[in-house]
Amino acid sequence: MSFEGIKALLAAKFGADVIVGEETGGLQSALLIDADRIADVCLELRNNPDSYFDFLSCLSGVDYGTETNRFGVVYHLASIPYKTQLTLKISKENSRDLADLPSFPSIVSVYRSADWHEREAYDMLGIFFEGHPDLRRILMPDDWEGFPLRKDYKNAEYYKGIKID
Amino acid sequence: MAIPDLKSRSVQLKDCFVPRNDEADKIRFTLNEALQRYYEKIANAAVEDMVLNMGPQHPSTHGVLRLELITDGEIVKEVIPHLGYLHRCFEKHAESLTYQQTIPFTDRMDYLASMNNSHAFVMGVERMMGIDKDIPKRIEYIRVLVCELNRIASHLIAIGTYGIDIGAFTPFLWCFRDREHIMGMLEWASGSRMLYNYIWVGGLFYDLPVGFEERCREFVDYFKPKMIELNELLTDNQVFISRTANVGVLPLDVAINYGCSGPMLRGSGLKWDLRRIDGYSIYPELEFDIPVGTGLMGTVGDCWDRYKVRIDEIEQSLKMVEQCLDRLQKELKRTPEFDPRAKMPRKIIPKAQDYYVRCEGAKGELGFYFMADGKSEIPTRVKSRGPSFSNLSVLPEISKGVMIADLIAIVGSIDFVLGEVDR
Numbered sequence: 001m002s003f004e005g006i007k008a009l010l011a012a013k014f015g016a017d018v019i020v021g022e023e024t025g026g027l028q029s030a031l032l033i034d035a036d037r038i039a040d041v042c043l044e045l046r047n048n049p050d051s052y053f054d055f056l057s058c059l060s061g062v063d064y065g066t067e068t069n070r071f072g073v074v075y076h077l078a079s080i081p082y083k084t085q086l087t088l089k090i091s092k093e094n095s096r097d098l099a100d101l102p103s104f105p106s107i108v109s110v111y112r113s114a115d116w117h118e119r120e121a122y123d124m125l126g127i128f129f130e131g132h133p134d135l136r137r138i139l140m141p142d143d144w145e146g147f148p149l150r151k152d153y154k155n156a157e158y159y160k161g162i163k164i165d
Numbered sequence: 166m167a168i169p170d171l172k173s174r175s176v177q178l179k180d181c182f183v184p185r186n187d188e189a190d191k192i193r194f195t196l197n198e199a200l201q202r203y204y205e206k207i208a209n210a211a212v213e214d215m216v217l218n219m220g221p222q223h224p225s226t227h228g229v230l231r232l233e234l235i236t237d238g239e240i241v242k243e244v245i246p247h248l249g250y251l252h253r254c255f256e257k258h259a260e261s262l263t264y265q266q267t268i269p270f271t272d273r274m275d276y277l278a279s280m281n282n283s284h285a286f287v288m289g290v291e292r293m294m295g296i297d298k299d300i301p302k303r304i305e306y307i308r309v310l311v312c313e314l315n316r317i318a319s320h321l322i323a324i325g326t327y328g329i330d331i332g333a334f335t336p337f338l339w340c341f342r343d344r345e346h347i348m349g350m351l352e353w354a355s356g357s358r359m360l361y362n363y364i365w366v367g368g369l370f371y372d373l374p375v376g377f378e379e380r381c382r383e384f385v386d387y388f389k390p391k392m393i394e395l396n397e398l399l400t401d402n403q404v405f406i407s408r409t410a411n412v413g414v415l416p417l418d419v420a421i422n423y424g425c426s427g428p429m430l431r432g433s434g435l436k437w438d439l440r441r442i443d444g445y446s447i448y449p450e451l452e453f454d455i456p457v458g459t460g461l462m463g464t465v466g467d468c469w470d471r472y473k474v475r476i477d478e479i480e481q482s483l484k485m486v487e488q489c490l491d492r493l494q495k496e497l498k499r500t501p502e503f504d505p506r507a508k509m510p511r512k513i514i515p516k517a518q519d520y521y522v523r524c525e526g527a528k529g530e531l532g533f534y535f536m537a538d539g540k541s542e543i544p545t546r547v548k549s550r551g552p553s554f555s556n557l558s559v560l561p562e563i564s565k566g567v568m569i570a571d572l573i574a575i576v577g578s579i580d581f582v583l584g585e586v587d588r
Binding site for chain 2: 023026027028030037053054056057058060061062063065074076082083085087110113114115117124132134135136137138139140141142148149
């Protein structure tokens with residue numbers, strides 16, 4: 001299914017305001033989706049026999065820099081029967097306060113592969129996923145302070161009283 | 166948040182997870198809840214069942230993976246993998262280094278198939294630069310040649326260590342003996358045994374050394390009979406079949422939903438190989454089959470099928486190596502004026518864009534997601550999607566209710582590399 005076809009499909013199902021923008025002209029086109037409805041959009045794209053994006057290739061948390069204070073998640077879907085790929089993006093502004101993490105809906109109920117990828121995005125960037133069944137840190141220790149891939153992250157000097165060289 | 170004292174496991178759990186201040190919001194609390202649920206589960210299991218730690222130093226976890234098993238006698242009720250023991254901050258490094266400087270770090274992700282990693286990374290950068298069509302054919306063929314050799318080496322490790330997990334020592338030694346030839350050849354080409362840094366953006370480190378093609382052909386001729394011997398020893402071995410057939414069956418829909426790829430997905434019976442689907446590099450010019458699991462000894466998607474897919478892939482890779490050698494020795498013969506670094510851009514500054522590149526690594530779909538801002542030589546974000554990461558995530562699902570000994574067979578059949586899981 002073509003990029004335009006997917007846009008029409010989503011607009012027909014959820015209304016035109018679910019697509020808040022698009023990035024075309026590059027090597028890969030991306031659809032910017034309303035962040036609160038990403039789980040429904042993924043479910044529809046997976047279940048609809050015309051799109052059938054049944055494979056979540058990659059899920060990346062992104063910090064768009066300290067100037068914009070935006071956090072986002074990028075989804076790379078692939079359809080095995082149609083051999084197509086699609087990029088979805090959601091983003092939100094956030095104050096970078098560690099007590100107020102940016103929060104997006106989890107898509108674990110749609111793709112189980114999102115489970116560990118979302119845990120990784122939480123671990124590295126402090127992006128919270130609502131409805132995730134087991135949102136613990138995955139690569140860093142459970143009691144690590146801060147989120148290492150954030151652009152304003154300061155390297156930790158001590159871990160449990162041990163100096164980090 | 167505080168860590169509970171695991172020596173006295175059950176009692177003070179509640180005290181540990183009081184939010185640190187009263188105005189801690191919903192999010193903070195929910196996070197604590199996930200950890201709390203986990204510790205409570207372990208604490209309760211320690212009373213009712215047995216909690217068994219497999220790893221991080223257990224040899225059959227193939228690296229530093231820690232599996233926390235909740236067992237009822239010998240039956241595994243639940244597996245909780247703990248990752249991160251080999252986390253080396255690949256993505257953080259990539260955000261502070263130029264693209265060219267990151268290539269040695271990609272080698273260290275899946276350190277058993279380094280060539281495939283750097284090939285994927287380099288291909289992504291070249292496409293972003295728009296120079297992927299200008300790469301000379303000889304360079305592309307050399308890249309595919311070394312990648313396929315490395316894939317054979319990686320599968321040999323998978324098969325050899327799988328044998329040793331099940332209790333067969335000889336195939337392990339045979340596989341390492343044959344892998345040594347490949348290591349030697351790649352060392353000859355790149356100067357390093359495992360972490361090559363050979364494939365560069367826009368070219369190669371050096372051309373192949375003189376005589377490499379002949380030596381490689383010698384290896385192929387030597388190796389083909391060895392594969393027959395290996396099949397006689399292990400593939401058709403009755404003990405091996407009883408240990409692996411009908412064990413750890415991974416149904417196709419589960420495999421797809423969990424994002425499994427590579428031999429894992431093909432073992433479940435789906436012909437899905439990105440070398441054919443995407444047709445990148447010069448793979449459309451090569452002839453090869455895509456082996457899939459057929460359930461010959463048991464059910465489609467069991468451990469034996471995954472093992473057999475790797476055996477068959479070695480044969481297909483050998484076929485590809487031969488075809489590459491044919492071309493490299495005939496129409497793409499080396500010439501004195503051939504410079505593998507001629508097309509290398511002096512400064513790698515891609516246009517501002519996002520790009521996700523995927524290709525078929527030795528373990529499955531290997532992806533890199535780049536974000537370039539168009540101004541600097543350093544990417545703003547690089548996310549790597551290691552195939553082992555997703556392949557491993559299916560382990561808790563397919564190992565519910567199996568025996569501990571079968572869990573070893575399942576873990577071995579997934580063939581993950583912790584360097585890639587933890588990155």
